[in-house]
Amino acid sequence: MAERPSIILINCDDLGYGDLGCYGAKDIRTPHLDRMAAEGTRFTDFSVTSALCTPSRAALMTGKYPGRVGLATDVLRPDATNGLAGSETTLAEVLKTAGYATGCIGKWHLGFVRGLRPMDQGFESYYGVLHNLDHWETKHFEPDGGMPLLRGDAVEKRPAVPAEMTGLYTAEALKFIEANRARPFFLYLSHAMPHLPFDASAKFKGRSPRGLYGDVVEELDDSTGQILGQLRALGLAERTLVIFTSDNGPERNTPGSAGPLRGTKHTVYEGGLRVPCIAWWPGRVPAGRVCDEFVSTLDLLPTFAGLAKSEPMRRNLDGFDISPLLLGKKEAHSPRRTLYSLYGYAKNRFESMREGHWKLHLGAAPKLYDLRADLGETTDLAAQRPEVVQRLLKLADETRDDLAGGRGRDQPKEQDPSK
Known part of the structure; x- marks a missing residue:
């Protein structure tokens, strides 16, 4: 340049x-x-x-x-x-x-x-x-x-x-x-x-x-x-x-x-x-x-x-x-494949793990969404795609360990489904 x-x-x-x-x-x-x-x-x-x-x-x-x-x-x-x-x-x-x-x-x-x-x-x-x-x-x-x-x-x-x-x-x-x-x-x-x-x-x-x-x-x-x-x-x-x-x-x-x-x-x-x-x-x-x-x-x-x-x-x-x-280079793509997200405030703890178009909301009963087909996160596919759930749970554990040196596995809460 x-x-x-x-x-x-x-x-x-x-x-x-x-x-x-x-x-x-x-x-x-x-x-x-x-x-x-x-x-x-x-x-x-x-x-x-x-x-x-x-x-x-x-x-x-x-x-x-x-x-x-x-x-x-x-x-x-x-x-x-x-x-x-x-x-x-x-x-x-x-x-x-x-x-x-x-x-x-x-x-x-x-x-x-x-x-x-x-x-x-x-x-x-x-x-x-x-x-x-x-x-x-x-x-x-x-x-x-x-x-x-x-x-x-x-x-x-x-x-x-x-x-x-x-x-x-x-x-x-x-x-x-x-x-x-x-x-x-x-x-x-x-x-x-x-x-x-x-x-x-x-x-x-x-x-x-x-x-x-x-x-x-x-x-x-x-x-x-x-x-x-x-x-x-x-x-x-x-x-x-x-x-x-x-x-x-x-x-x-x-x-x-x-x-x-x-x-x-x-x-x-x-x-x-x-x-x-x-x-x-x-x-x-x-x-x-x-x-x-x-x-x-x-x-x-x-x-x-x-x-x-x-x-x-x-x-x-x-x-x-x-x-x-x-800059619009020919055949350029984002190298990003995953994103871990955490909200922790006022005694609440919500987490999600995303890999490509798959997004897992962590909690006692994890919920899986396909953002490519369901941007509004309305249809939980966890039961239909257990292998994706397990892969994202593993990614989330690895990310937590990386960020916290293995410390802390606070169980995230499920989000209010009305939100």
């Missing part, structure tokens, strides 16, 4: 598989993301490892299963003193080592104390809220005047206001791109929306038939349009890879949609794990392509490292370099 691309990774919070027009939404207008998909590649089988904020982000940032970095379960709360260990190699560190300018804007959720924050993990600049904006988080900061919005380690504003977040983050992203236009850069734009308590700026309120939730998604669409527009205006479009995705599926009991998928966030059904993903790089990523290959957020770090001609500092990576697939 003659030139290393700048990379922008846009990660939304709790955005569902069915929330964008290009993924089938009829009551939310997303013209900029629809254009992005038309000018790039839309992935239909892009999965996270866990339908929960902290574990999902740990996998994205390291290319490793969250269990391999000690963040397999639970969400980091404001008083947490643990987080993503400084000894782990992050996306930002891989690209910074390759000479990239690195910036993080938005939600972090991988450590709050000094030593675990974005600028301790390879980012040269940070602007955002380290935490969620839900009441569990905000009440912790009430005695100090509310949730802090940070620039670096300094408080820029209290309290952070949900309705302002998308606009503030977008403006900051545009400044970062302008400031680093002359060199390769990596921008991680980690939106606060549409996580509860979702809210939109006045300009977007009342616009969507899906109510406030739809307004929020339409503002995210506008944000992406502004970023792509600036890349075009600055002559950077042909030198910049943009990935748009989400950390997990939609929160239950909200207007968020997983489209044809069963389940939501807090499950290991496809509705919690399979998320939108659009890749855009004019002239390099094929335009108008719909890619049905099986890929994961785990694959982003080694892929970005390959494109940047950087060593990913391989230490038990669980991701693969999918750049040949991303």
Whole structure:
């Protein structure tokens, strides 16, 4: 490759598989993301490892299963003193080592104390809220005047206001791109929306038939349009890879949609794990392509490292370099064959093991689904295909042993079939 691309990774919070027009939404207008998909590649089988904020982000940032970095379960709360260990190699560190300018804007959720924050993990600049904006988080900061919005380690504003977040983050992203236009850069734009308590700026309120939730998604669409527009205006479009995705599926009991998928966030059904993903790089990523290959957020770090001609500092990576697939190389396929998923929070433990189109929900009575014929996970084939069940149980045991050194065989619970 003659030139290393700048990379922008846009990660939304709790955005569902069915929330964008290009993924089938009829009551939310997303013209900029629809254009992005038309000018790039839309992935239909892009999965996270866990339908929960902290574990999902740990996998994205390291290319490793969250269990391999000690963040397999639970969400980091404001008083947490643990987080993503400084000894782990992050996306930002891989690209910074390759000479990239690195910036993080938005939600972090991988450590709050000094030593675990974005600028301790390879980012040269940070602007955002380290935490969620839900009441569990905000009440912790009430005695100090509310949730802090940070620039670096300094408080820029209290309290952070949900309705302002998308606009503030977008403006900051545009400044970062302008400031680093002359060199390769990596921008991680980690939106606060549409996580509860979702809210939109006045300009977007009342616009969507899906109510406030739809307004929020339409503002995210506008944000992406502004970023792509600036890349075009600055002559950077042909030198910049943009990935748009989400950390997990939609929160239950909200207007968020997983489209044809069963389940939501807090499950290991496809509705919690399979998320939108659009890749855009004019002239390099094929335009108008719909890619049905099986890929994961785990694959982003080694892929970005390959494109940047950087060593990913391989230490038990669980991701693969999918750049040949991303760039549309002839006969390129995803090397991914399996994915282990764990949700462990509030005394619940749900697990699944996937191999190709087969997916096994683990538990006292394992359930087997053929995602190729049954994307909605409605028909249990465990009784008809016992040999597949046994093969996936063995894979799950091997994965657990690999991640935990043989420790812990907690019996997973069966998921609520109503979800």
